[in-house]
Structures are given as structure tokens and as C-alpha cells.
Amino acid sequence: MQLRASWSRYKKISAIWLLAVAAMDLAGSGFAVAAPTTGRPGKAPMPSGTVAAPGAASGATASPDPSGTTAALVPAPPGTRQRTLTFAQLGQTDGLRLRGTEGSSEVNFGIRLDQTVASALLRLRYTYSPALIPDLSQLKIFLNEELIATLPFTKQDGGKPLVRDIALDPRLLSGFNRVRLVLIGHYSMECEDATHSSLWADISPQSEIVTSTQPLTLRNDLATLPAPFFDRHDNRDQSIPFVFGAPPSLAVVHAAGVVATWAGAIGDYRRTRFPVSVKTLPSKHAIVFVTNDTMLPGLDLPKVDAPTLRMMSNPDDPSLKLLVVQGRDAKDLETAALALVSGRAALSGDAMRIDALTPMPPRVAYDAPRWVRTDRPVKFGELVDNPNDLQASGYMPWPIRLRLNLPADLLTWQNTGVPMDLKYRYTPPVKPDDSSMSVSINDKFVRAYRLRAAGESQDKSHMLVELLSDGTMADRKEVRIPAFQVASRNSLSFQFAMEPHKDGMCSQTIAHAARSAIDADSTIDFSGLPHYAEMPNLSFFVGSGFPFTKYADLAQTAIVMSKTPDTAELETVFSTLGRFGRSTGVYADRFEVLDTTQTDRFKDRDLLMVGGRDVADLLVKWGKNLPLIIDQTRRVMTGQPQASRGDGAMGSALAASPVGPAHMDAVSQGPLAALVGFESPVSRSRSVVAINASSDDALLGVVDAIDDNARRAEIHGDLAVFSGARAESFRLGQTYFVGDVSWWTRIRYHLSSHPILVGLVALLAAFAIALKCFGWLQRRAARRLEP
Template identity: 85%
Template sequence: MQLQASWSRYTKVTAICLLMIAAMDPGVRLAGAAPAGGGTGKAPAPSAAAAVPDTAFGATASPETGGSTVALTSSPPGTRQRTVTFAQLGQTNGLRLRGTEGAGDVNFGVRLDQTVASALLRLRYTYSPALIPNLSQLKVYLNEELIAALPFSKQDGGKNLVQEIPLDPRLLSGFNRVRLVFIGHYTMECEDPMHSSLWMDVSPQSEIVTSTQPLPLRNDLATLPTPFFDRHDNRDQSVPFVFGAPPSPAVVHAAGVVATWAGAIGDYRRTRFPVSVNTLPSKHAIVFATNDTLPQGLNLAKVDAPTLRMMTNPNDSSLKLLVVQGRDAKDLETAVLALVSGRAALSGETTRIDALEPLPPRPAYDAPRWVRTDRPVTFGELVDNPSDLQANGYMPWPIRIQLNLPADLLTWQNAGVPMDLKYRYTPPVKTDDSSMSVTINDQFVRAYRLRPAGASTDKSHTLVELLADGTTADRREVRIPAFQVAARNALSFQFAMEPHKEGMCSQTITNAAHSAIDADSTIDFSALPHYAEMPNLSFFVGSGFPFTKYADLAQTAIVMSKTPDTAELETAFSALGQFGRSTGTYADRFEVLDTTQTDRFKDRDLLVIGGKDAADLLVKWGKNLPLIIDKTRRVLTTQPQSYRGDGAMGSAFAASRVGPARMDALSQGPLAALVGFESPVSPSRSVVAINASSDDTLLSVVDAIDDSTRREAIHGDLAVVNGERVESYRLGQTYFVGDVSWWTRIRYHLSSHPILVGLVALLAAFAIALKCFGWLQRRASRRLEQ
């Protein structure tokens, strides 16, 4: 009995000690009886794919059903939580880990103006039920430091699991990488390292949760574009613009130049520019001020030259204000150009600009983010890092190259886009099914077999013998079908190699295969002329064409109301930000005009923005426009047309042409539209109008353009935005822009009228026959006279 009582006391003390140890452990707290490496098998609710904004962080995180949870203690005031999914970090399809050692990376950043208090990785995954638990595991690395090794259990194989792993803030920096290494084994002997049962899938809804606190930065212009844009932050941008008074067209132009610059450096991120007058937002903001329009509450002294100043927001010491200041709007222009073009020379709290000479006008189609169309382009010019053209493993991730092109390239009756492809790979031991396939926009182009060194019998290409690094070099002349080319393209090269082993149990090294696309491979779009049927709103929302034909917007005018409100200004700045995002550079040669300055519309592509004033201008231009929205009045008109729907990239997406000949109606509901038509002022010039029943409704068009799903629904010459719904139509007359030879122009336009071509051919044959008959008659007469 004493022994039994002693044993009972011992077990109780042991249990209490174990509970105390678990409570003191800062790591993972297990939920229920689930093992540390798995979960209960219940699938968690998927998180939203849209970007999740920062939220105040005070309470503990809600535990997931099943799996393990991390106990997050309450944080000091001002701490904010950010949750971002793998899909938002670029892994839209998640991670597919295969083989005995499959690996995948996810990159995320921490803003320079924030410090991380705590972080965790919420992993959602499924693994093969055929794995051996004692030999299989998932290794998790943070910036090359091993932070967790998750074992696999037999009962959880094939189930959707959730595991939360704390991330040590001391390991985090501005740029961070989470690497997942899958170690899988399905048998104890004679294992095939590429067996189909060796798999693990990581969901794109896996999340990285960070709890951050603001980190005050010094007032130094050398830190630009931080904190207004931080390259470590993959979220969409919001850069507030502040004015001391309603801005004049010249001040709007200066702010518009900054908008194009912010859009360019934001790259893939969507950029918005909320506008406020005499009010400081609770964000990092850019202030535009002249001596006559100094914002209240900033205590700014008047200046005698263009000036740039970094200062602390008087309402919040963690926020910064970039003040662009001058005596007048002309000084603002100079200060803005110094900001967007001379940033490398800026430093200190304040910089005074004594002189600045702008760059000369840019030629057409030279946007830095577009592929050159006047000469062959090497692949090395199209990637940021040469390592982007290399891959490792028998079934590596595809090598991808982004190709952004002008939207008006004519692909009609083109033999294809030539590509001189040079690639290297570890040669297989013997001839097998190893291959390299080429795709563009997920459409198959060609596939080539990877041959052993020196084993090629194909005389149509050159095969170089084994190189010093053990790889084989090969070269192919490829033609990409022109109809597969769009304005934005993803060119992919997928290597697939078969591992070889001599005998059942011989070992194969899974990472021994290497492959690469040579940087001096070329692709040539110079044979495609510039000629397109307009209007085409898909060109506008996709790449800003025709305005971005000149990257500096030299032939563009922004037309607004005489006194634009904040919604109208934000719409204009967002459109300019989209232009910069497409071209990759700032623009400073556009004009800002009001709706009454029609004498300056000539020889310009016009972007008309506004409600009542824009509607008055559209009504003045005529009754044949697709749609006019004037407060409660809607005028819809359909024109007879002969739309081709082919030839130029993107024009095959024809919008609906169904509509009344004319409809005039009154409606009280909100409505916004994007309308495209030929300029009534200058032939072959384009007008895109963002028209709405009210100024606030204008922003719904910007929201639709920013939304990738709704943006794909915008085509034709009219896109109506009503809430979350977008419907496109083609109701007006078409016209052509570009420059091709007269012979190509005739053939192109006649090709859509085969009956007319037949009649012309018959008439030509009849005329030739008459000519020949007359010549024979005259010849016969001369012979008879002799």
C-alpha cells in the first residue's frame, strides 16, 4: 500500500512538472492530443485571397481547429498584425514538393519603418499516406536557419492539416525567405527517389502572420522612396497626396509626375493616391505646397527656390511627410523632376534645387518595361538576375521570362516570332524521354528531347559536345505562333529529366541534374508592324495604350473639370500611376487641361475624367458616342460597323455589339463607364473617357481596373461598371492607328471582304483580257496590212 501511495504521489508530481514545463515553453502549445507534427485531420477554413490590411493587435490569435496553436500574448498599444497568404506572396498554386528531397521557397518582407514583435507561420498542407513516419519529415528554414522539423504520422496521411510555427523575430530582416524541405521515404530498400508516392502539397492559403510596431525613421531624403514605398512590402500601395488649397492644373501636373513615378517603382503592386486638402492623413504622405497655398498645421516657412523636405508628421511622430515646395507651380515642377530623376543626389533633411535640365523627349515604344521591337533582344536583358535562367533537379520549376509588348503589334498573316534558343543541361546517361518544352501564356509551343552528349542525329540544329562543367549545350531555332502572343506574356521553359540507375537498388542523387537557358538566347519581334484597330479598352486597362506609346506621355492630355474634387483627382492620379506601372518610368510631358480648353486638344490622345463637366463635353462632341452619363440622364447609341476582331493583339476579345440604335433615359441609380472613341478634334487620335453619374462613383472604375478579374471583362469601346458587375460592348465606329506599308494596308483590309476581293479579281481579269484582246487586234491588223 505504501508503495502504491508513493507511486501515486510520484505520478502526480511528474504530471505537475510536465505541465509547468509546457507552460514555460515559448514555442508550440499542442491542441488536444494531436501530435506535434500533424493535426486532427480536419480541414481549416480557407482565408480570403485578397490582401489583408493591418489590424490593431491586442488580443490573442484565434486557434485553428486541429493541429497546434501558438499562444500569442497581448501586445503593447500601437502594435498591428498583418496576415499574408502564400498566394499573395507569389505562390498562387501553392508548393508542390516531390521526390525524396523536394524544396520550395516563399519570400516575404518587413518594412523598414516597422519592427517585428512576434511572427508565426501558419502552414496548411497535405502529405502522401504512403510515407514511412519514422523516415519522413518536413524541415522548415527561416533565412537558412532550421527552425522546425515536423514529423509525419500514418493516421494523418492524405488529410488537410494545419501547423503553426513561431518565427523568431531576431532572425527577421527586411527581406526574408521561408524554405520548406520535404524529406520523404516510402520503403526501406530499393527506393525510387522520383516515385509517384513521394509528394507533399502546401496550400496557397498558408499564412505568415506578423505583429509589428512602428519604428521611427530619421528625416533624410537619402532614404527615399522609403517610407512612402518600401520594396520589401509586397502589398498594394497607398500614397496620400496633400494640398494646401484646391490645386490648379499646373499643380495637378506636378503631382501627376510623382504618381507616374510611384506607379513605376511599385511594379506589380497596385497604387492608389487618396487626396486631401488641408488635412493630414494618418499615413506617410506627400505634400505639395506653394508659398500661396501652405497647408495649415505644418508651420512651413516660405521658400525662394524649389525645395524638397523630409519632416515628421506633427500629428504622429512615427509618420513622415515629404514636402514638395516652391514659390509657384513652376517651382513645384522643378522640385518634382529633381525627386523622380535626381533622387541619387538627394540627402539630408532639406534640399534646395538651384537648377535642373530635364531629359529630351523619348522616342515611341521605348518604355523600359517593354521588350524592344526594333531589334532582337537577348534573354539576359529580360531578367533581373542571371540565376533566374537556371534550374536544378530532375523536375525543376519552370524557367519563366516576362515579355511585355506594345499592344498595337499586328500579328496578321505572320509566320511566327523567331527565337534563337540556346540551353544547357546535364546529359542523360542514355537516350530516354527527357525533354525541354516551351510554352507561352500556358499554351504549348514546342518540345525537344534531351539527348546524351554527342548523340544527336538531327541535322537541323547544332549540338555542342560536353562542356567543362559537365553539361551539354544545345541550340534550336524556334518560331512562336504569332496568334499566341499578347501584350503581356509569360514565356516558360520546362525541363523534365529521367533519373537513371543501374539495377534495382542503386542510388540516384536527386539534385544532380542542372539545366539553364543561356542569357545570349534571343527573341525578335521586329517583323511585327504597329497597326491596330481602335478603340479597344482592353489595351487601355492592360498597358495604358495608346497613351503609353510614348513613355513620357508626350502626346497625352488629361482633361478634367475646372475645379476637380478629390475623387476626380484621385481617379486621374491612379490612371497616371497605372501608366507608370506599365512603362516602368516616370512621365513628365503630358498636359493637364480643363474641359473648356478644346483648342489645345489637337494632336493629343485625351483621357477625359469627371462627372458633370465631362458629360457636357461629351454631349458637345456629338450624339454618336456609345454612352453619355449626365447625372440622371443616360444616352446610349449604337453605330453600324464592320469590326474585324483579328490582326492586332487582344482584339480577338470582341465585346458584345448588341444595343439599341439610340436610347435616352433617366435614372436615379449610380452608374460609371469607361468609353473609348476616335477624337472629334484630330483623326486617328484616341479618347478614353471615365464618366460617371457622380464624382464619387468615378472611383468604382478605378476599382474595376485594379481588380484582375473585373479587368479581364473590359473590352470593346464601352465598359459599364455597376457595383461589382462589369459589362463590355462594342457600339461605335472603329478606326486604325499605326503605320504599315500601303501594300500591307490594302491586303489587310481587303482580307475581311472576300466577296469584294473576288469581284475586284474578276474586274482585273476582265480589264486585262480587254487589254490583251485590243493588243492582239492591233497586232493582227498590222500583219494584214503587210
């Protein structure tokens, strides 16, 4: 009893001491915690719970109004640009969930190389548990591991959505920045459970980082490439203007297209657009393509005698840079473009002359760097950029996720599953419990495994003796992922869930003592899936650029456009090529650019057709069986009876409507655009994708729809029609198959969609076998009866 009384007195003294320390911390941190006011005349009362951030000399405050209407802490200086990024735009689409006595999470943002920060603030939208003790609980905010703010909790604001503006010191900002939020939470003066459900604070994904920046003039140096045209610290979509000194020839379009695939590849997850201008410079960083005969007016450039790359300032605005790709003719431009995309590591100075260049040999099929290899097992270590991505900490950590991009034409029909050799390590529970590790793909559950306790062996007849153990338990499982759950874009996740153990009511559990990891030498093997798919399938095209990206260098692709393309057609071509580079992760240089009259060169090529009237005329010339042909005023729609399987390969057009007219010919002045897929009339098993529109705006609207994640999901089948914000998909034409499988698999696959025919064939086969057996038995009986 004396011991229990002493322990109680000790806890009370400790609580008083913690209260005193917390009060001193708040007093010394420079934060003003508003107290209830009496509303003295001449001074507006400060809202309850308002926090003034350190460094805000003007006394700027933020209201806890859930609407988020707050004043900027520091007025933007003249000549600055303000940029606002939400946590959702920075990758935290679900916000931040802080749990436990020291729950922590972070969000990253960047500052472009060509900008300097004049002022910045963090507009935090958050809610915390009403069960937290105000005097012991707070939210700590770190910027690049420097403590910049401590937000106190009040009883009256518990459970309410709050908004706080915290000034960010520009001196602490760099190219890459991390904002880390740490919840210091307590719900009891006595014994606490570090994983108690009342210990929480939620940060809204609509929290914002607002920066006011001024342009910074960079030196003219090719070594800074790909900056400032692409800055890896800028997570926004890219817009890289292409400027030509004269309407470009098809050869010049090819040179610019090579650069577009490179820009799309380095942009990775960012969407990339390439606005086109002729003879005029935009008010942005731009890439200029000129020859000695097509100089850009207003740009003082000397004539060259070899392919040349040059970095220079825009004469209208020195803070803007121009990357000039220059040559004597179009052939020189192609050489200079290839030097830019393949030899960037050797570039330096304000100009460089290319005396000789030998391109890399052709690539093989399905070897795109961003695609998982399908000819051998792949180690998990090959699928991540940072080994730390395969590790987690905490009893309920965030899932470990792997991105798996696959060729769209993998045949998953009647496959037993994708084998995975899974090796993982974890801090073992002190005793058997319900701790587990679950495997999911595309948020669909696959398997779950119980985590063994310390010293527990799977083989009960043997004793587990660990030598040189690091305190973790290692395990290995053979897992088969159902093939029907696999798509062309996949997210493979591993969720560890561990139960904390306490020996007594007042014993503490360290929230981050549990560690877990997936070993980098774990493997997944897609080599058992053959390449065979039903076409046309526009979801393949908008998802990964297939079939054009089957070869990452686009070796079997031809771009077909008008002889004299306008800027909208050019932007559509370059943006589509940029998407191809984004899908494969590498530049492409082996595609051809042709006009609609060069049909003799269409053979053995997959064709991407972009344009208006010229393309429409060629489609009309090819015949009546195309799903839709669009001219400026005429629309011709044709449907054919066909039996689409829609289940043979990943991402197949399950929702494409087969309903349409047998034939319709109409005239309209309204805007309309379409994405059409069909088999090439020039070569069997070759694909054609045509982007056809009645106007330039409608043509660019197709690019907008493909870039939009929500609208892209609506594109499938062999026809997608776009009118304003509406997109509808159909399957109207005949289908064909691409790929290569064994003759036996091919027969079984095609017969599986005709069960009645299979039944009839089986009956005929049984009847034939019965007749054969009957004849044999008759002859045998006759021999026995012979004397």
C-alpha cells in the same frame, strides 16, 4: 548467396540505426510529439500530431483541424498591428509542391523599414503522402537558412489536411526573409527510388505568415526615399495620400501627377492608389504639395525662395513621415517634383533646395523600359533582373519563365511567326531516352525538343569531341512562335523534363543532379511586326495604358478635367497616371493638364478625360455619335452600324457586344459609370478615353474595376459600363486605325475583311486582262492576214 544475406543484414542494421538517430533528433530538437492520452482529469488532451514550436514558452500549440482554427502562439503586445499574408499573396498562388526524398521549395516575405517585429508565426497548412514511413520522414522548416522546426509525420495523419503554428523568432527576421521547407521522405526500408510518386507533400497556398509589428520612427532623411512611402520589402498594394494646402490648380495637378507616375513605376506589380485630401493630414505617410501662398494649416513650414524638398515628421504622430514638395508657386512645384523623380540618387538630409534643373530630352516612341524592344532582336539577359532566373535544377524543375510586355498595337495578321534563336544547356542523359525541353507562350504549347544523350551528335557523320567540357550539353534551335498566340502581356516558359537512370534496383539517383539553363544570349525578335491597330480598344487602355503610353513620358497626352476638380476626380487622375508609370517602368513629365474649356490645345493630343458634369457637357457638345454620355441624372446612349474586324492586333476586343440601341435618352437617379473610347473630334487618328460617372463613388469604382484583374479582363470594345460589381462591354461606335504600315499591307489587310469584294475585283481584273489579250491577239491575227 552469402553476399546477398550479408547485404540484407546490413540494410536491417542501417534501418535500426536510422530509427535511433531520428528518435534522438526529435528528442534533442525541443519538439514535443504528442502521444495518445488517457484524458486525465483537469488537463485537456493534446490532439494527435500537435507540435509545439521552439521558443514558445507558453506551450502554444496548433490543432490539425482542417478548418485552420488555431490560437496565436504569442499574444500581440499593446500598440502593435497584426498583418497576415498568405502564401498566395506572396506569389505562391499554387502552393508548394515538395517531391522526392529531399524535395525543397521556398517562399519570401519582407518586413517594412518603418516597422519592428514584436512576434511572428508561420501557420502551415499542409498534407503529406500516407505512404511515408513516419520514423524516417519529416518536414524541415528553415528561416533565413536557420533550422527552426522539424515536423514529424504520423501514420494516422497521412493524407489529411493539417494545420501547424510555428513561432518565428523575431531576432532571425530582417528586411527580406525566406522560409524554406524541405521534405525528408522515405517510403521503404529497402531500395528506394528518389523520384517515386509516393514521395510528396503539398503546402497549401492558404498557409499564412502572421506578424505583429510596432511602428519604428525613422530619421528625417531624403536619402531613405522612396521609403517609407514605398517599401520594396512590402508586396502589398500601395496607398500614398497626396495632401494639398488648397484646392490645386491645373499646374499643381501636373506636378503631383509627375510624382504619381514615379510612384507607380517603382511599385512595379503593386497596384497604387493616391487618396487626396485638402488642408488635412491623414494618419499615414503622405506627400504634401504646398506653395508659399497655400500653406497647410497645422504644419509649421518656413516660406521658401526656390523649389524645395523636405522630409519631416507628422506633428500628430512622429512615427509618420511627410515628404513636402514646396515652392514659391506652381512652377517651382513642378521643378521640385521633377527633381524628386529624376534626381533621387543625389538627395540627402532633411531638406534640399533645387537651384537649377534641366529635364531629360523627349523619349522616342515604344522605348518604355518595361516593354520589349521592337526595333531589334532582344537578348534574354535583358529580360531578367537576376541571371539565376534562367537556370533550373532537378529532373522535373519548375519552368523557366520570361515576362514579355509588348506594345498593344503590334499587327500579327498573316505573320509567319516571331523568330527566336534559342540556346540552352543541360546535364545530358547517360543514354537516349524521352527527356525533352518544351517551349510555351501564355501556357500554350509551341514546340518540344528531345534532349540528346552524352556523346550523341546531331550530325551522325561526325564525332562530337568536347574540349574543356563542364559536363553539360549545349544545343541551339531556331524557333518560330506563332504570332496569333502573342498578346500585349506574355509569359514565355521553358520546361525541362529529364528521365533519371539507375543501373540497378538498389542504386540511388541524386534528385538535384540534373541542371538546365537557357543562355542569356538567346534572342527573340519582334521587329518584323509593324505597328497598326484598330481603335478604339479599351482593353489596350486598361492593359498597358495604350495609346497614351506609346511615349513613355506621355509626350502626346493631355489630361482633361474640370476647372475645379474634386478629390474623387483628382484621385482618379493620379491613380490612372500611376498605372501608366507601372506599365512603362519610368516617370512621365511631358503630359499636359487642361480643363474642358481649353479645346484649342487638344489638337494633336491623345486625350484622357476624367470628371462628371463638365466632361459630360463637353461630350454632349461634341455630338450625338458617342456611345454613352453620363450626367448626374441623364444617360444618352447611341449605337451606329459598323463592321468591326476584331482580329487585327493583339488583345483585340473579340468579346465586345455590338448589340445596342440606335439611340436612347433616359433619366435615372441610380449610380452609373462608364469608360468610353472614341476618335478625337479635334484630330484624326487621335484617341479619346473618357471616364465618366454620375457620382464620385461611381467614378472611383471605375478605378477599382481597372485595378481588379478579373474585372479588367471584361473591359474591351469602345464602351464599358460599371454598375456596382457588374461590368459590361460593348462596341457601338465607328472604328479607326492608328499606326503605320506599307500601302500594300494596308490594302491587303482591309480587303481581307471583304472577301466578296476581293472576288469581284479579281473577276473584273481577269475580265480586263482577257479583253486586253483578246485585242492583242486580234491585232496580231490581222497583221498576219495582210498581203
